[in-house]
Amino acid sequence: MTLDFDEGDELRDLRAAVADLAGRYGHRWFLEQARTGGTVQELWAEAGKAGFLGVNLPEEHGGGGGGMVELAVVLEELGAAGCPLLMMVVSPAICGTVIARYGTPEQRDRWIPGIADGTLTMAFAITEPDAGSNSHEITTTARRDGDEWVLSGQKIWISGVDVADAVLVVAKLADAGDSTLPGSGRRTLRPALFVVPTGAPGLSRTQIPMELVSPDNQFQLFLDDVRLPADALVGSPDAGIAQLFAGLNPERVMGAAYSLGTARLALDRAAAYARDRRVWGTPIGAHQGVSHPLAAAQVEVELARLMMLKAAWLIDHGLDAGTAANSAKYAAAEAVVHAVDAAVQTHGGSGLSQENGIGALVTASRFSRIAPVSREMVLNFVAQHDLQLPRSY
Structure with missing residues (x-):
């Protein structure tokens, strides 16, 4: 097997194209948006139209058909020009990957094209105030009520909810119970993932004041009996981890x-x-x-x-x-x-x-x-x- 450390012409061209776009905005523009309460949505829209945001997503759903290598190159070049797009970490990388791989055909048709071209942004919510890095201790629950799901709980340090159309929320099934690993006393996480529109009744947010100079904001989320249709569940709850x-x-x-x-x-x-x-x-x-x-x-x-x-x-x-x-x-x-x-x-x-x-x-x-x-x-x-x-x- 031969190891090849040459990125090749396609990645070099991608780097150059992203650097050219980002160079028209730059670090001064980025800081101005941060300090005046602005957003990076203008750059986000241009990057999406150019195909940079969805470069990792399937072509049949409007993506570029590439992978994480290409997406990482895009974000690195944006950052090198002084205007990194934090929501790229969340929307196409986490949410886009999960839905493209595990979502139903209807979910992929509904969400992936917009994530790919930047007309739709999805946030991601796993961290909780009392769990921190211990995701096994999350308490946000999802229970069945007829044909609907009902989500209750809190999330914290959730990026970009103010610009997102939906949030991919990690919850545990209310009827799954708490299980532990034999002999350890530690809980095992049985997560389920749900797409929650940011306008859903019962979902509210509070912005967290930050010393970080960034146009991207952080939030605490509150889910108070948020009702979702059956198709809000992504993939199988048995394969949630x-x-x-x-x-x-x-x-x-x-x-x-x-x-x-x-x-x-x-x-x-x-x-x-x-x-x-x-x-x-x-x-x-x-x-x-x-x-x-x-x-x-x-x-x-x-x-x-x-x-x-x-x-x-x-x-x-x-x-x-x-x-x-x-x-x-x-x-x-x-x-x-x-x-x-x-x-x-x-x-x-x-x-x-x-x-x-x-x-x-x-x-x-x-x-x-x-x-x-x-x-x-x-x-x-x-x-x-x-x-x-x-x-x-």
């Missing part, structure tokens, strides 16, 4: 792509400044105290990209991508934190000026270590699955 992870591994890959784009933006800005800024007649980039942190961050970016592309390739080929997807997310989060920190330090005081825009990346980069899965939970996964160490929780 497989359906859930079909979306979570792509989420981790896209989280990595988001981080890598931001890291590239920070390093590009810092390198340009270090080449031009002269102190005592010498460009500051000539000094190892400046150049080495930037170079080390660049190495981390390149390594993280390799793991991201590997994870995306595994997903696209139907192979186990759990370790690769988690490792990619971890590596990219570390890379962006180090890249942004080095970029701020390179700029000195101006690195925290609002005019420069680098300072706004500090919180965004730090958030990458927390979402969509914390670095600690990634390390737990690797310790248990790759090193075969005892589970600590």
Whole structure:
């Protein structure tokens, strides 16, 4: 078997086309939207019309027929231009993947074309206030009432509900009961996934104030006896865990792509400044105290990209991508934190000026270590699955 690390002309052309579109908007535009209460819907619509948002979705439903490799490339290039689209992590990557793979023909016809061209956006809701990273403890329930489903519960840290047409909600079936793994005392999650229109009676939201400079908002959701038709259930409740992870591994890959784009933006800005800024007649980039942190961050970016592309390739080929997807997310989060920190330090005081825009990346980069899965939970996964160490929780 030959390993080929050449992306090829198609991916290079895709990168160039996305970079061209994103370059017409850029980081200043992105920050202006964030600081004035604007949205990225103009760019979202253009990206959808160009076929970038649905590049991973089936052609027969309006998508590009590609996979996670192509979708990750799109988000990375958007981020490198300073205008990442966070809802790409959610709408086409998680929701689009799950519905395309497990939805009924009617569900695919109804939702996938709009997700693919950007005319429809779907949010994703799994995290709960009292469960956090322990998804086995979710309490949002779905019970049958005649031909309908009734959902009750709360969700938190749900992105983009204000721009979404529907939310893919993870609940547990009320009649499934709580089961535990033998000898462990730990609960097992038996999830079911439901498409909930954002205008459904009983569904309400509260925006969470954030220190994050971003036009994408976070919400807490309340489901108070939300009634849904029978066809709101996606796939089979008996295969819910497989359906859930079909979306979570792509989420981790896209989280990595988001981080890598931001890291590239920070390093590009810092390198340009270090080449031009002269102190005592010498460009500051000539000094190892400046150049080495930037170079080390660049190495981390390149390594993280390799793991991201590997994870995306595994997903696209139907192979186990759990370790690769988690490792990619971890590596990219570390890379962006180090890249942004080095970029701020390179700029000195101006690195925290609002005019420069680098300072706004500090919180965004730090958030990458927390979402969509914390670095600690990634390390737990690797310790248990790759090193075969005892589970600590």
